[in-house]
Amino acid sequence: MRFSIIRSVSVVLIASILFSIPAHPEAATAGAQTVSGSDKPLVVAHRGASLHAPENTMAAFHKAVEMGAHVIELDVRLTKDGIPVVIHDAKVNRTTSGKGKVAGLTFKQLRELDAGLYFHPSFAGERIPSLAEVLDTFSPVTRLLIELKDPKQYPGIEKAVAGMLKERSLDNSASSGIVVQSFDRSSLQKLKELLPQLSIGILVTGAGKLRTRELKKIAQYADYINPSRKGLSTWTIRLIQANGMKVYVWDIRSERQAAAMIKAGADGIMTKNPEFLHSLKNRLAK
Numbered sequence: 001m002r003f004s005i006i007r008s009v010s011v012v013l014i015a016s017i018l019f020s021i022p023a024h025p026e027a028a029t030a031g032a033q034t035v036s037g038s039d040k041p042l043v044v045a046h047r048g049a050s051l052h053a054p055e056n057t058m059a060a061f062h063k064a065v066e067m068g069a070h071v072i073e074l075d076v077r078l079t080k081d082g083i084p085v086v087i088h089d090a091k092v093n094r095t096t097s098g099k100g101k102v103a104g105l106t107f108k109q110l111r112e113l114d115a116g117l118y119f120h121p122s123f124a125g126e127r128i129p130s131l132a133e134v135l136d137t138f139s140p141v142t143r144l145l146i147e148l149k150d151p152k153q154y155p156g157i158e159k160a161v162a163g164m165l166k167e168r169s170l171d172n173s174a175s176s177g178i179v180v181q182s183f184d185r186s187s188l189q190k191l192k193e194l195l196p197q198l199s200i201g202i203l204v205t206g207a208g209k210l211r212t213r214e215l216k217k218i219a220q221y222a223d224y225i226n227p228s229r230k231g232l233s234t235w236t237i238r239l240i241q242a243n244g245m246k247v248y249v250w251d252i253r254s255e256r257q258a259a260a261m262i263k264a265g266a267d268g269i270m271t272k273n274p275e276f277l278h279s280l281k282n283r284l285a286k
Helices: 002-019 058-066 107-111 131-138 157-167 185-194 212-218 234-242 255-264 274-285
Strands: 042-046 071-078 084-086 143-148 178-182 199-204 224-227 268-271
Touching: 042 058, 042 274, 058 071, 058 131, 071 131, 071 157, 084 131, 084 157, 131 143, 131 157, 143 157, 143 185, 157 185, 178 185, 178 224, 185 199, 212 234, 234 255, 255 268, 255 274, 268 274
Parallel strands: 042 071, 042 268, 071 143, 143 178, 178 199, 199 224
Antiparallel strands: 071 084
């Protein structure tokens, strides 16, 4: 009797330990959404569902969730008064009703601009979101892939973003599902020092030039290498994965390109149209 009780307790303890350890940030749940190995490649909504709504707006992010995107990708810069905001370009000219550099405008000034009318009159009144607004709205329901744009132009951006993640308990990617990426490796290393449990992604062009020695160095602080599809081969994808990192591919513009990346084994594909990619994956799976 005593032996059977001890054995039962041991089994419960072992099971609880095993099932409490996430294998990888992708294996953990981010809010209400779960992702399994059969979902590969993950559908990453590039600046939200930006084929259907103005890029990097709340409307585009809501549309991405509606279309079943596994991850929302967005871009972050700092305002004149040091507020992280979500916008791709260094200037507001292309995507808003205003003119000038993001770094030259205060958050209040940016919020007065229309960020939807250029796309379609039905989106008039959309605003440039703050990073705080996006985190509070979408981190409970989906994964986020945050790009730091031109960090050297925005001194302190790493500290500002790290602070926002930490105060919301989103600094551990195993539970939050958040990844921060950039072309600027020194900026990402700085961020990793501030938030050691945050997953880091390196954006690259010309990924075919990467070799094992460089990949081993990158893998000391990064979890993803996110390359342009141009010049990207199956061999390079497998080499990156063999060095313990995942691959999210960007600049996918056609069904042929997407199908090639699915066949090559990419872990995620960035697209402006999540619905299209889901449809393609389903057709190829049959």
